[in-house]
Amino acid sequence: MRGLWIKGGIKRHHPCFPPVIKNGGSLSPSLKSFNNLVPQFRPPILGFDLPEIWKPLHTPSLSSHYKQQQQVSNEPIATVIDGKSIAEEIRREIAIEVRKMYVSIGKVPGLAVILVGSRKDSVTYVCCKEKACHEVGITSICSRLPEDSSEDDVLRAVSIFNEDPSIHGILVQLPLPHHMNEEKILNSIDIQKDVDGFHPLNIGNLAMKGREPLFLPCTPKGCVELLIRYGIEILGKRAVVIGRSNVVGLPTALLLQRHHATVSTVHPYTQNPEEITREADIVVSAAGVANLVRGYWLKPGAIVIDVGTNPVEDSCSERGYRLIGDVCYEEASRVASAITPVPGGVGPMTVAMLLSNTLDSAKRYYRLR
Amino acid sequence: MRGLWIKGGIKRHHPCFPPVIKNGGSLSPSLKSFNNLVPQFRPPILGFDLPEIWKPLHTPSLSSHYKQQQQVSNEPIATVIDGKSIAEEIRREIAIEVRKMYVSIGKVPGLAVILVGSRKDSVTYVCCKEKACHEVGITSICSRLPEDSSEDDVLRAVSIFNEDPSIHGILVQLPLPHHMNEEKILNSIDIQKDVDGFHPLNIGNLAMKGREPLFLPCTPKGCVELLIRYGIEILGKRAVVIGRSNVVGLPTALLLQRHHATVSTVHPYTQNPEEITREADIVVSAAGVANLVRGYWLKPGAIVIDVGTNPVEDSCSERGYRLIGDVCYEEASRVASAITPVPGGVGPMTVAMLLSNTLDSAKRYYRLR
Numbered sequence: 137m138r139g140l141w142i143k144g145g146i147k148r149h150h151p152c153f154p155p156v157i158k159n160g161g162s163l164s165p166s167l168k169s170f171n172n173l174v175p176q177f178r179p180p181i182l183g184f185d186l187p188e189i190w191k192p193l194h195t196p197s198l199s200s201h202y203k204q205q206q207q208v209s210n211e212p213i214a215t216v217i218d219g220k221s222i223a224e225e226i227r228r229e230i231a232i233e234v235r236k237m238y239v240s241i242g243k244v245p246g247l248a249v250i251l252v253g254s255r256k257d258s259v260t261y262v263c264c265k266e267k268a269c270h271e272v273g274i275t276s277i278c279s280r281l282p283e284d285s286s287e288d289d290v291l292r293a294v295s296i297f298n299e300d301p302s303i304h305g306i307l308v309q310l311p312l313p314h315h316m317n318e319e320k321i322l323n324s325i326d327i328q329k330d331v332d333g334f335h336p337l338n339i340g341n342l343a344m345k346g347r348e349p350l351f352l353p354c355t356p357k358g359c360v361e362l363l364i365r366y367g368i369e370i371l372g373k374r375a376v377v378i379g380r381s382n383v384v385g386l387p388t389a390l391l392l393q394r395h396h397a398t399v400s401t402v403h404p405y406t407q408n409p410e411e412i413t414r415e416a417d418i419v420v421s422a423a424g425v426a427n428l429v430r431g432y433w434l435k436p437g438a439i440v441i442d443v444g445t446n447p448v449e450d451s452c453s454e455r456g457y458r459l460i461g462d463v464c465y466e467e468a469s470r471v472a473s474a475i476t477p478v479p480g481g482v483g484p485m486t487v488a489m490l491l492s493n494t495l496d497s498a499k500r501y502y503r504l505r
Numbered sequence: 506m507r508g509l510w511i512k513g514g515i516k517r518h519h520p521c522f523p524p525v526i527k528n529g530g531s532l533s534p535s536l537k538s539f540n541n542l543v544p545q546f547r548p549p550i551l552g553f554d555l556p557e558i559w560k561p562l563h564t565p566s567l568s569s570h571y572k573q574q575q576q577v578s579n580e581p582i583a584t585v586i587d588g589k590s591i592a593e594e595i596r597r598e599i600a601i602e603v604r605k606m607y608v609s610i611g612k613v614p615g616l617a618v619i620l621v622g623s624r625k626d627s628v629t630y631v632c633c634k635e636k637a638c639h640e641v642g643i644t645s646i647c648s649r650l651p652e653d654s655s656e657d658d659v660l661r662a663v664s665i666f667n668e669d670p671s672i673h674g675i676l677v678q679l680p681l682p683h684h685m686n687e688e689k690i691l692n693s694i695d696i697q698k699d700v701d702g703f704h705p706l707n708i709g710n711l712a713m714k715g716r717e718p719l720f721l722p723c724t725p726k727g728c729v730e731l732l733i734r735y736g737i738e739i740l741g742k743r744a745v746v747i748g749r750s751n752v753v754g755l756p757t758a759l760l761l762q763r764h765h766a767t768v769s770t771v772h773p774y775t776q777n778p779e780e781i782t783r784e785a786d787i788v789v790s791a792a793g794v795a796n797l798v799r800g801y802w803l804k805p806g807a808i809v810i811d812v813g814t815n816p817v818e819d820s821c822s823e824r825g826y827r828l829i830g831d832v833c834y835e836e837a838s839r840v841a842s843a844i845t846p847v848p849g850g851v852g853p854m855t856v857a858m859l860l861s862n863t864l865d866s867a868k869r870y871y872r873l874r
Contacts, residue, residue: 178733181726182717183764319715336716340709343759344751346688347705348551357550364547372774374781380762382713390712393749393770395552398781400769401762405741412743412767 188381190404190425208436212469215366217441217476219358222365223484227272230491234273237495237504245498246275247305247331247490248297252290252316253283258309265307268487274494275302287316291324298326304501305331305494328501331493333357334383343390350500351493356388358485359420359441360395366474368418368439370395376416378402378409378429378462384422384443392418409433421462431467440468440475443482557750559773559794577805581838584735586810586845588727591734592853596641599860603642606864606873614867615644616674616700616859617666621659621685622652627678634676637856643863644671656685660693667695673870674700674863697870700862702726703752712759719869720862725757727854728789728810729764735843737787737808739764745785747771747778747798747831753791753812761787778802790831800836809837809844812851 238244247269251262262278269276279293290308297303306329312318327335333342333351341347363370375397379385385401393399397418402409410433413419418439421429426446434440444462461478468475476482499505607613616638620631631647638645648662659677666672675698681687696704702711702720710716732739744766748754754770762768766787771778779802782788787808790798795815803809813831830847837844845851868874 179764181721181729181733182760183739185715186765336709336713337706338709339712340705340707343708343712343755344705345749345755346554346751352550360550364550370552372776374776380714382715386712386714391551393772395548396555396772396774398769398771398775400767402767403762403765405765406767407741407743 186405188379188404190423190428208431209470212466214440214469214472215474216469217362217366217474217481219362219476219481219483219485222362223358223488225365226361226485226488227268227491230274230488230495231272233495233499237498237502238273241502241504243302243498243502244273244275245305245494246277246300246303247307247494248300248303249276249278249307249309250281250290250293250297251278251309252281252285252312255311258311262309265487265490268491269494272491274491277303283313285313287321290316290321294321294324298324298329301501303329304497305329305490307332307490329497331490331497332383333387333493339382339387339390342387342394345394351497352391352489353383353387354486354489354493355384355422355443355482356391357489357492358482359388359443360391361489362441362476362482362485363418363439368474370397370418373397373417374415375399375418375420376402376413377420377422378413379422379424379443381422381424388420388422388443392420419463423462425462426460427462427464429463429468431464431471434468434471436471437473438471440472441482442476442478445478445483555774557748557773559792559797577800578839581835583809583838583841584843585838586731586735586808586843586850588731588845588850588852588854591731592727592857594734595730595854595857596637596860599643599857599864600641602864602868606867606871607642610871610873612671612867612871613642613644614674614863615646615669615672616676616863617669617672618645618647618676618678619650619659619662619666620647620678621650621654621681624680627680631678634856634859637860638863641860643860646672652682654682656690659685659690663690663693667693667698670870672698673866674698674859676701676859698866700859700866701752702756702862708751708756708759711756711763714763720866721760721858722752722756723858723862724753724791724812724851724855725760726858726861727851728757728812729760730858731810731845731851731854732787732808737843739766739787742766742786743784744768744787744789745771745782746789746791747782748791748793748812750791750793757789757791757812761789788832792831794831795829796831796833798832798837800833800840803837803840805840806842807840809841810851811845811847814847814852 234244249262249265251258266276266278281289281293294306297306306325308321312321322334327337327350330338331351333349333353338349338351341349370392375392377385377389377399380401380403389399389401400412402412406412413433414435416435416438419434420441420443422443424444424446426448440463442461442463445459447457448460450458459479465477603613618631618634620627635645635647650658650662663675666675675694677690681690691703696706696719699707700720702718702722707718707720710718739761744761746754746758746768749770749772758768758770769781771781775781782802783804785804785807788803789810789812791812793813793815795817809832811830811832814828816826817829819827828848
């Protein structure tokens with residue numbers, strides 16, 4: 137377990153840790169000098185952007201750390217939180233709503249997906265989203281642009297969908313080719329159609345008491361929907377969110393706080409992440425690091441939501457790899473009271489929430505209930 | 506210490522706790538039934554808005570809880586974080602910058618303050634802000650409207666300043682009279698002039714990695730500026746923010762995270778707030794409850810930033826009251842390694858940061874450095 141895990145779960149050997157701070161070309165002190173702040177040297181008031189590189193702990197062996205720990209079963213005891221079947225339930229509910237809409241006003245929700253290039257995984261995701269739309273009666277249009285399209289080509293595609301009254305949700309499949317400004321393109325989406333909920337105005341309204349975002353980002357919404365549908369109490373509980381990405385970690389922490397959990401966010405610069413995580417009644421891991429969260433990171437009886445989908449080599453699989461979570465399932469299922477599997481946990485919920493956001497957007501547009 | 510403390514520190518006796526959930530007219534279960542969520546009863550995905558009512562703990566007597574605790578001095582040991590003199594230093598720096606601006610382009614920054622009604626405290630704050638502007642060479646204009654003005658009167662005042670090129674910052678003194686929609690009025694301020702930084706787009710950009718808000722809310726900016734100027738390390742430290750208001754608690758937590766602290770937010774629904782607070786290297790309290798944070802809430806050596814300014818009766822004072830913080834200073838100064846006093850801590854920094862934001866806004870407008 138030496139070396140570093142780069143987000144995405146591919147192991148790299150790295151000459152030095154801590155890494156050198158990248159801060160947009162300005163002075164780049166090592167973390168060490170950053171740590172020893174003195175008044176003469178002042179970081180910018182917003183802080184430095186640092187790379188999100190997770191340093192794995194030298195974890196004790198299964199047996200030894202289980203010895204340390206009480207209340208650990210030799211058998212899996214955790215309830216499996218079945219995201220797949222909950223997502224199917226939600227999609228059935230959405231299909232009924234879409235039908236109702238069609239019967240009452242003769243319209244259905246429309247989702248536009250913009251796919252640039254032909255990354256295998258992106259193509260797979262887009263197909264799966266289109267299929268899901270089709271199943272519930274939502275119209276989906278996919279605009280496929282070649283890898284070498286210009287930023288303006290993409291902006292043009294967005295603006296066409298912005299103007300189209302039959303489109304209520306617009307999705308730009310990420311990642312975009314490197315020659316494009318992702319922020320500029322995402323910001324060009326009409327906020328009324330930003331079903332991904334990534335617009336900073338949405339995030340601000342999610343964060344602020346008394347405000348309401350137009351859309352909740354799909355994965356965080358899916359995680360909390362799972363907790364709610366399983367009747368898991370959130371109010372007053374300690375929640376730890378591992379990872380602070382704009383698309384998952386951050387909005388999940390904000391949403392859990394709106395449910396009045398006491399939320400702590402763990403990130404690569406957290407000291408003793410396992411200790412903090414062990415305090416949590418609810419753990420949501422979105423670090424993107426395979427098996428980062430071991431059994432001894434968890435309080436016995438904790439609820440574990442594993443957002444990670446990390447590719448690991450698997451010669452038995454025809455693709456040559458398989459997807460596993462951030463959480464070491466075998467260990468966690470012997471400590472936690474409930475856990476989401478990977479695959480079949482959060483993944484299907486994310487797609488269901490995209491449909492739900494598209495439906496909500498259409499209802500808002502047509503002023504229905 | 507029985508009864509409840511309502512934000513602002515005025516003690517009220519309350520027939521029942523937990524309070525009944527207010528959720529905009531929809532079903533109002535008690536917290537108890539809310540706590541026992543079952544799939545049949547589902548809270549809205551955004552959660553319920555609940556009143557921020559702090560329930561004081563039955564704190565052990567000074568002597569007894571000090572016995573429990575090691576490493577507690579009988580004398581104050583904490584360095585006093587002198588916000589007053591740091592604020593003066595910052596104002597001197599701002600005065601120099603303003604002078605430079607005037608010399609180079611013949612312009613100075615302009616701040617407009619809108620004051621509705623004649624609340625004593627609001628009038629005091631506004632005067633103090635005008636005085637501070639004057640001292641550093643920032644032009645300030647105050648538009649005073651009568652208590653019974655209409656919302657449109659205020660919106661008109663805002664739009665006049667939005668159009669005025671000599672005004673770079675607009676401030677609406679809160680609270681507004683009850684017959685006005687605060688959100689609507691604040692949102693009408695040109696975001697380029699929103700020197701309070703309360704606009705959700707600003708908060709979203711503060712929350713999101715890789716984004717930059719136009720302005721940082723003044724009090725959080727002041728708190729972190731104090732840490733930075735005292736050379737206090739933030740990266741990797743455990744930080745606890747007590748309170749989650751849109752104007753202080755929330756943006757402070759977001760800003761500390763941008764400095765790579767591991768942040769936990771404590772609020773009225775947090776169980777065992779004292780235990781969580783005791784884990785923190787850095788504690789920022791913005792609960793608005795006099796003496797909420799006792800000495801035994803703190804880890805020995807912790808850094809304490811006290812944002813609270815709570816009125817308590819004081820017959821000796823000619824006003825009949827005096828202002829004290831959220832933190833029991835006498836106890837905390839014997840446990841913490843550094844602490845801000847009230848008054849003379851965060852308060853003066855907030856005004857200095859308002860000047861700093863106004864200067865930054867003018868520089869941006871005139872495209873200076």
